[in-house]
Amino acid sequence: MKIIAVTLTLSLFISAIANANPNFVITTGMHMDKDRNLIQPDRLFMGEAIKAYNQGFNQSAFQYFIKAAALGNSLSQRYIGLMYINGLGVEKNIPTGYAWLKLAAKDGTKKNRDLKQQVQKLLIAEQIAQSETAYAQVNQDFGQIAALTRRDRWVKKQKMKMTGSRTGSLVFAPLNFDTPHGNGFYNQAKAYVEDYNFGYISSGEIIPIEKTKNKEEK
Numbered sequence: 001m002k003i004i005a006v007t008l009t010l011s012l013f014i015s016a017i018a019n020a021n022p023n024f025v026i027t028t029g030m031h032m033d034k035d036r037n038l039i040q041p042d043r044l045f046m047g048e049a050i051k052a053y054n055q056g057f058n059q060s061a062f063q064y065f066i067k068a069a070a071l072g073n074s075l076s077q078r079y080i081g082l083m084y085i086n087g088l089g090v091e092k093n094i095p096t097g098y099a100w101l102k103l104a105a106k107d108g109t110k111k112n113r114d115l116k117q118q119v120q121k122l123l124i125a126e127q128i129a130q131s132e133t134a135y136a137q138v139n140q141d142f143g144q145i146a147a148l149t150r151r152d153r154w155v156k157k158q159k160m161k162m163t164g165s166r167t168g169s170l171v172f173a174p175l176n177f178d179t180p181h182g183n184g185f186y187n188q189a190k191a192y193v194e195d196y197n198f199g200y201i202s203s204g205e206i207i208p209i210e211k212t213k214n215k216e217e218k
C-alpha cells in the first residue's frame with residue numbers, strides 16, 4: 001500500500017509540474033509570440049505599440065514604445081521621435097523628437113542616421129539648442145547604460161525565478177519540453193535569459209509607422 005501511495009503521490013506531483021509548464025508566462029514573466037517562440041520584453045512592448053497604433057490608439061502606442069525604448073529598443077526610440085515630431089499620442093515637440101531620433105541613430109543603422117540628418121536640416125538654431133538639452137535628458141534616462149541596467153535587472157529577476165522551488169518554475173521543466181526547435185524548454189529559456197542582457201538592442205523592422213496612414217486618437 002505504501003508503494004502505491006508513494007507512486008500515486010509522485011505521479012500527481014509530476015502531473016502538476018507538467019501542467020504548470022504551459023503557464024510559464026505567469027510564473028516567469030516571459031512571453032511567447034504567435035509561433036510559440038520566446039519573445040524579449042522590448043520586442044513584446046514594441047509589438048503591443050504597433051498594434052495599438054494601427055488600431056488608432058496613439059497614446060497607448062506611445063506608452064508601449066516608451067517601455068520598449070527603456071529597454072534599449074532603438075526602433076521604438078525612432079518611433080517615439082516621430083510621434084513627438086508629428087504630435088501623435090503626445091504633445092508635438094520637434095526638439096524633443098529630434099533628441100529621440102539622435103538617440104536611435106546611435107544604433108548605427110543607416111535608416112536611423114538618415115532620418116536624424118533629414119530632421120536636423122529642418123531645425124532652426126533655437127530648436128537645435130533646445131534639442132541638445134532634451135537629448136542630454138533622454139540619453140541619461142534611455143541611453144545604452146540605462147537600458148542595459150534595466151535589462152540586467154530583468155535577467156537577474158528571471159534567474160531567481162528559474163532557480164526557484166515553487167511548482168511551475170523553470171527548474172521543474174522537463175529537459176525535453178517540446179519547442180518549435182525541438183530543444184529542451186529549460187535550456188532554451190536559460191539561453192534566452194542569458195543572451196538578453198547583452199543581446200543586439202535594435203529589434204529589426206516591424207511595420208514602420210511612418211509608412212502607415214495616420215489615425216486620430218479614439
